[in-house]
Amino acid sequence: MSSIRPASALTEVTRVLLAVAIALAVAFLIVLATSEEPIKAFRTFLTAPFSSNRTRGLWIDDVAKLTLTGLAFSLVFQARQFALGVQGQVYVGGLAASFIALSPIGVTPLSIPLGMLVAMCAGSVWGFIPGYAKARFGASEIVSSLMLNYIAIRVVNWVIRAHLAPPGSGQLNSPDFPDASVLPAIIQGTRFDLGIVVALVMTGLVWFVLYRTVWGLKLRLVGHNPTFAEGAGIRANVVMISTMTVSGAIGGLLGAVYVQGRAFGRIAIDFDGNLAFEGILIAIVAKSRPLAVPVVALAYGYLRQGAQLMGLRTDVPTEILGVVQALIILLVASSFTLPGRAFIARLMGRKPEVAR
Amino acid sequence: MTDPILKATGITRIYPGGTVANDGVNLTVRPGEVHAVVGENGAGKSTLMKVLFGLEKPDAGSLTVNGQKVDFTGPKDAIEAGIGMVFQHFSLVPSFSVYENVVLGSEPAKGISFDRAKAIATVRELSQKFRLTVDPLPAVRRLPVGQQQRVEILKALYRDAQILILDEPTAVLAPQEVEELFTAIRALTAQGRTVIFIAHKLPEVLEISDRITVMRGGKTVGEVETKDVDESSLAAMMVGREVSLRVDRAATTGERALEVKNLRLVAGNGVTLADDLTLNVHHGEILGLVGVEGNGQAELLEAIAGLRPVAGGSLTLQGTPLDELTVLERRDRGLASIPEDRIAQGLATGASVAENLAATRLDDPRFVRRGILNLKGIRDNAVALIDRFSIRVGGPDVDVGTLSGGNMQKVVVARELSEQPQILLVNQPTRGVDLGATQFIWKSITDARDGGAAVLLSSADLQELLALSDRLVVFYRGRIVAAFVNHAELTSETLGAYMLGIETQTPEAMAGAMR
Numbered sequence: 001m002s003s004i005r006p007a008s009a010l011t012e013v014t015r016v017l018l019a020v021a022i023a024l025a026v027a028f029l030i031v032l033a034t035s036e037e038p039i040k041a042f043r044t045f046l047t048a049p050f051s052s053n054r055t056r057g058l059w060i061d062d063v064a065k066l067t068l069t070g071l072a073f074s075l076v077f078q079a080r081q082f083a084l085g086v087q088g089q090v091y092v093g094g095l096a097a098s099f100i101a102l103s104p105i106g107v108t109p110l111s112i113p114l115g116m117l118v119a120m121c122a123g124s125v126w127g128f129i130p131g132y133a134k135a136r137f138g139a140s141e142i143v144s145s146l147m148l149n150y151i152a153i154r155v156v157n158w159v160i161r162a163h164l165a166p167p168g169s170g171q172l173n174s175p176d177f178p179d180a181s182v183l184p185a186i187i188q189g190t191r192f193d194l195g196i197v198v199a200l201v202m203t204g205l206v207w208f209v210l211y212r213t214v215w216g217l218k219l220r221l222v223g224h225n226p227t228f229a230e231g232a233g234i235r236a237n238v239v240m241i242s243t244m245t246v247s248g249a250i251g252g253l254l255g256a257v258y259v260q261g262r263a264f265g266r267i268a269i270d271f272d273g274n275l276a277f278e279g280i281l282i283a284i285v286a287k288s289r290p291l292a293v294p295v296v297a298l299a300y301g302y303l304r305q306g307a308q309l310m311g312l313r314t315d316v317p318t319e320i321l322g323v324v325q326a327l328i329i330l331l332v333a334s335s336f337t338l339p340g341r342a343f344i345a346r347l348m349g350r351k352p353e354v355a356r
Numbered sequence: 357m358t359d360p361i362l363k364a365t366g367i368t369r370i371y372p373g374g375t376v377a378n379d380g381v382n383l384t385v386r387p388g389e390v391h392a393v394v395g396e397n398g399a400g401k402s403t404l405m406k407v408l409f410g411l412e413k414p415d416a417g418s419l420t421v422n423g424q425k426v427d428f429t430g431p432k433d434a435i436e437a438g439i440g441m442v443f444q445h446f447s448l449v450p451s452f453s454v455y456e457n458v459v460l461g462s463e464p465a466k467g468i469s470f471d472r473a474k475a476i477a478t479v480r481e482l483s484q485k486f487r488l489t490v491d492p493l494p495a496v497r498r499l500p501v502g503q504q505q506r507v508e509i510l511k512a513l514y515r516d517a518q519i520l521i522l523d524e525p526t527a528v529l530a531p532q533e534v535e536e537l538f539t540a541i542r543a544l545t546a547q548g549r550t551v552i553f554i555a556h557k558l559p560e561v562l563e564i565s566d567r568i569t570v571m572r573g574g575k576t577v578g579e580v581e582t583k584d585v586d587e588s589s590l591a592a593m594m595v596g597r598e599v600s601l602r603v604d605r606a607a608t609t610g611e612r613a614l615e616v617k618n619l620r621l622v623a624g625n626g627v628t629l630a631d632d633l634t635l636n637v638h639h640g641e642i643l644g645l646v647g648v649e650g651n652g653q654a655e656l657l658e659a660i661a662g663l664r665p666v667a668g669g670s671l672t673l674q675g676t677p678l679d680e681l682t683v684l685e686r687r688d689r690g691l692a693s694i695p696e697d698r699i700a701q702g703l704a705t706g707a708s709v710a711e712n713l714a715a716t717r718l719d720d721p722r723f724v725r726r727g728i729l730n731l732k733g734i735r736d737n738a739v740a741l742i743d744r745f746s747i748r749v750g751g752p753d754v755d756v757g758t759l760s761g762g763n764m765q766k767v768v769v770a771r772e773l774s775e776q777p778q779i780l781l782v783n784q785p786t787r788g789v790d791l792g793a794t795q796f797i798w799k800s801i802t803d804a805r806d807g808g809a810a811v812l813l814s815s816a817d818l819q820e821l822l823a824l825s826d827r828l829v830v831f832y833r834g835r836i837v838a839a840f841v842n843h844a845e846l847t848s849e850t851l852g853a854y855m856l857g858i859e860t861q862t863p864e865a866m867a868g869a870m871r
């Protein structure tokens with residue numbers, strides 16, 4: 001939708017906020033029931049990410065990554081394709097960027113841009129395959145993209161262990177990248193690095209492509225109604241494959257941001273910590289609208305860091321985040337309406353209904 | 357005079373965005389009657405029905421059922437008050453069986469388990485009582501539309517609806533099915549139920565209803581006894597002017613535009629859909645494709661549009677074999693198509709009106725330059741077409757899915773006829789479209805013809821085919837069984853006999869009409 005009526009956008013936002021509030025309330029009840037020190041735990045959950053430069057860096061680093069994966073998912077969701085391959089794209093992209101960083105180019109200023117470019121190419125190949133398989137053989141993109149994730153994780157982990165880790169060291173990561181291959185920090189000594197800039201630029205780019213280019217219009221039309229698109233002379237299969245490929249490139253870019261980021265500066269096995277998948281939540285809550293993605297990522301990244309810090313500093317396990325996550329998805333995706341809304345409407349003489 | 361069973365007073369409903377869909381509407385329905393609500397597209401009929409069914413909350417006005425004031429917060433309340441509604445777009449679960457769909461939500465129970473036997477028996481009983489013949493066992497997805505509609509009606513009756521709202525039930529039905537529906541409606545009212553009935557075809561309204569409420573521009577403009585009105589006085593009330601549905605025949609016929617030779621079409625599962633189709637269409641003529649739905653007419657149109665593979669024979673467009681051309685190339689050569697189902701095939705609901713109006717011309721430099729959208733060009737095009745085709749819509753950026761049915765159809769027509777086509781494929785152009793818009797769409801089609809288009813027209817409405825066509829071919833079981841040059845003595849009865857395979861034409865007679 002190129003235009004959102006303010007009224008519907010507003011109810012949309014209230015709905016999401018309410019979903020978050022409900023999820024937090026449930027989380028609080030669980031903390032209350034399980035923790036020795038529930039108030040401290042919950043305060044950590046809600047305030048810790050903002051407490052120091054270091055934790056703020058952790059938060060923003062997550063936001064950048066969540067934004068990128070959210071964008072990758074938004075793109076395929078808008079074309080109504082349920083490709084879930086971002087994680088695999090992150091791995092192949094990360095590996096590709098690592099090859100550049102660990103090669104002689106790694107010490108030159110070319111390393112970062114070239115690494116990103118190569119990572120995007122690798123990711124797009126990983127995105128292209130399920131699209132092509134669907135167009136050609138009718139293979140479900142859900143199944144094939146999940147399979148490709150699995151393959152990518154296995155193969156990349158093996159390459160790291162067997163070829164990139166210093167021989168005989170038993171380490172599960174590559175040596176550190178040269179400085180020229182690590183993203184510069186924006187706030188020194190924190191993880192607040194160039195990644196967030198990359199994510200924001202990508203957000204603008206995806207928005208532009210979706211709403212200002214003919215390819216984006218075709219993509220959205222195919223998403224709304226593929227039968228109609230075919231009849232209008234749009235080749236739905238071409239659009240579908242190219243969408244998955246471009247989304248794959250964003251996934252690959254995220255891989256580069258991972259390994260080049262100040263958090264890593266090297267590649268390690270299982271490096272994505274399953275964050276790539278959380279882009280699904282970001283995209284669902286953002287209704288696949290690119291400009292909403294960083295906003296949702298900002299809020300969700302905060303909860304995510306909060307949960308992690310709570311897990312470290314108190315007796316409540318990080319897994320509480322899973323509950324919050326599941327509830328938000330459930331509430332947002334099930335288009336629930338506010339309980340008692342009719343009652344409130346009646347109390348207020350039905351004013352909310354006419355509010356425009 | 358009996359007390360009304362349902363009374364709506366001063367109903368006002370303003371949609372977010374500011375459309376005043378209902379503006380102080382009054383409706384009085386008496387028990388046991390068939391009450392028709394008529395009015396042009398976008399007059400607010402469906403909105404009023406949604407208010408009666410608790411789906412839309414009125415911003416002002418009141419409702420009484422059986423003399424009791426009611427205030428519905430949702431359909432559940434309306435169902436409890438004895439109101440049932442069948443929408444034009446059904447809300448059945450396709451993979452569930454008929455009886456499961458009927459009882460879904462209030463299943464009969466035996467202990468804590470679902471009492472299937474009882475459900476099936478109840479559905480059988482209901483369908484006999486109200487003459488809504490349908491087998492309870494098969495999955496709904498396998499039923500034709502007409503039967504699915506019966507399932508919807510049974511669903512409402514199972515919940516003991518005393519007042520049944522049918523929003524444009526006949527728009528999706530073949531003439532035979534309409535008669536069957538009317539039989540059921542008569543059985544309903546004979547047993548004391550009340551029916552509210554919406555339709556655009558006035559002969560249907562006059563046949564089935566007892567009283568009629570007329571709406572125009574969100575207001576009620578009158579309530580009449582059916583016996584006091586005829587088609588033209590009712591039409592004048594609806595539109596506010598005299599409407600004539602007369603069209604002129606083609607003056608001259610030009611060159612051969614499209615040749616179909618021994619065409620064979622096969623479904624994905626190997627079933628033959630059409631075989632040995634041979635016909636020619638000329639510039640400047642309308643060729644009517646007559647036949648009961650599912651006899652190959654729609655499939656022929658799809659094949660010409662490039663949306664269905666050809667299994668044998670040939671299609672030639674102005675000397676070029678069509679099968680070498682993509683959909684886009686066909687469109688570039690002047691092919692335009694108004695498909696049967698506007699929501700499933702003709703529009704991208706969710707996208708804006710402007711985007712829908714530009715969707716078939718994304719290589720036009722007015723809309724796209726070097727891959728970048730020209731938003732102003734797309735908007736200007738929409739503004740111009742909205743004006744030229746008098747589409748009732750808030751503006752070019754409105755989601756096309758929120759338009760009333762007839763206005764959605766106008767969007768499709770506007771897009772396909774915005775430029776003079778060479779070949780025009782038309783399937784059910786005026787389904788669910790009001791009188792004024794029907795007149796307008798008919799005029800648009802004949803204008804396209806006079807501009808040189810070769811038109812293929814398929815319709816379930818024989819009157820429409822007889823009114824517009826210059827020549828007609830009749831389809832039966834995937835083959836062409838008869839052909840006519842249209843003339844004043846040709847009647848729908850004659851066509852009907854060929855459509856049902858009762859009569860056959862000699863090859864000579866057929867050849868005579870096959871230019």
Ligand SMILES: Nc1ncnc2c1ncn2[C@@H]1O[C@H](COP(=O)(O)OP(=O)(O)OP(=O)(O)O)[C@@H](O)[C@H]1O
Nearest residue numbers: 371377397398399400401402403758759760761762
């Ligand atoms: N959900 C909606 N949001 C905004 N406007 C709407 C919505 N539904 C309907 N409208 C507008 O309200 C007006 C009345 O629509 P309604 O569907 O009630 O007309 P109708 O009489 O049923 O027409 P039709 O015969 O074409 O079905 C139209 O202008 C329509 O565009």
Ligand SMILES: [Mg+2]
Nearest residue numbers: 401402760761
């Ligand atoms: Mg309607």
